[in-house]
Amino acid sequence: MRAYNETWIENKNVVSQAERWHRRSLLTDDQLTAVRKAYPVGFQTMNGFLEIGLFIFTIIATGGVFLLFVELLSIDDSSIFGLYCLLFGIGLAILNNVLIRRRQFYRNGVDNALVMATTALMVGGFNSQFLDDGSLWQWCLVALPLLAAVVWYYGDTLITFIALAVLYTCLFDLTLEASFGRTLLPFVGMVVSGLLMQATRMIRQRAYYDDAVSLTQWVALAMLLVSVNYYVVRETNWLLIRSTLRRSGVMSPPEIDLPWLFWLLTVGLPIGYLWQGFVRKNRMLIILGVLGVAAAVATIRYYVGILPLNVHLTLCGLFLIGIAVGGIRYLRSSRYGFTDVPDEDSPDEFLISSDVITAAQVAAGTSGHDQHDNVKFGGGKFGGGGAGGGYN
Template structure:
């Protein structure tokens, strides 16, 4: 049993796709009405500005209520800290369940805040059982199962983000407990991030967890490219080294071992992202590959200073603007599956979600032959954008 109605979440995606096709005159008004009747959505969702306001208001209300109850308990608060947080977590979780089921909330700000508050209180209650000042990796190890359970129950993206922070915090701080952990840290993070990315790609793509899986892919790819960047590795390694008496905390980081390998990875990983992004038509890889390549150039500039900083910034900006204008003009007409046309106006052959199409056909009672304008199947979508064949 999940917190939200999974059928409505799936219906939302079907109706959104139907609305898009209707705007392109691929569906008639009558067909769109049939789809909406066959796949109802009873969630209540405001516009984004109201959603943000409701989220902030609910968070302030929860923090204020927590602080007020803590003040009322006085000195007793420290004694019953764990029990207090557990009861508060049960209370906020119950409130979220009741409001979602009675008022049909779905990611409208109020429920997001209540879920985040429930997660924070539950983690605080569990970690209060630890001895005073526990290592950070211990907190992460205890908090991670609680957060993942909430992700399974609610499919909340913000909770998934915190769970990812705990996951990487567990690996980062845990490795530092070993003598070999610091030099092995970047390689472990690269391997773990690749495994996490592949696991998210291969996981069941139910609409209920789509946003959480997508966030996992983004975070894993960002950590992977950062873990191979020479600047990131060298500077973090310098911060982790014990400082000599009288030495500034932010002194210049010393040279790292296997420096040549990290210089290669600084350039190779972004290039691999771009190559795979072009091959798979994957927007996520293209974006991160471009950003990683810019970071690689900035890393070279940081340690070689081949031109003054102001000149480098000016030249870099001009080159990027020129490239952007050139690519936009070049892709005004679709070329090899790439186009600058917005998603709302994408060519018809991009619509290759077979499951959605089958649902629409069942709802509208239509079947499309080989000579129709809209042709179904033959493609694959994934990640942060389309990929595969068209």
């Protein structure tokens, strides 16, 4: 038993697929209506802007209630405070369930905020109860099962992201406990990312976890790129041993172990992503591949660059414009299964016809979250690896 109605989520996918076919005139109006009837979706129709507002004000109100009871019950003992957090978190989870059932919320801001608050309170309360002065990795280890349970129950993307961050932090911190941890660190990153990727492929695809799974894949692939990047490895290494080395007079990052391997992967992995992305027609791999190549170019310039920054930027700009213009002209008619014609997997469809969709959904008494999964986690979130590197 999970928080949201699973059938409705599956139906929502069916209806949006049918709507795509309808927009391409593959289904008639009557057939679309029939699909909507046969696959009912009972969730509230909402709008992204309202969801932002609802999230903010739910957090404000919840925070007010939390602090009010701290004040009224005059809680000042830390173990009682931990218990209070746990109980309050459980209370919020129950409230959230009631709201989800009664108001048919599905990621409408209010329920997202309550999931966030519940998780934060439970994790905080649990840790303060059982771990007073544990190290970072112990703290993360305690938090992980709770986070995993929340992800399992709600399929929430924000908590998925936090859970992944906690997982990586836990393993990195644990690795650094070992004497050879510094050398091992990038390999831990690679292995964890690889395993996560493998895990998302093995589990049975359920509509309930579509967003969480695709977010996990984005994070795993991006972290894989980051962990093998020569600049990241060398600078992280320096960050960890800086204070000791400075005392013995070393003032700049020393060469790392196995430099050739990391140089090879810095350049090779993004190219591998691109290659696989084009072979499998996988948008995620193509986008991350391009960002990875950008990061590789920035890394190479940082260590062996001879051009001044202004010339470098100008040339990179010209090069990108060249590729884009060439690609757009080349793909005017579709070649090798690729085209420049925008399709409904692209974001513009949402921007142009979102009002039409909203009106149609209301008219049909159905609802949907008018967002496209494919664009939900656009490169921006993880762009740091590539885009940030461009200005080194």
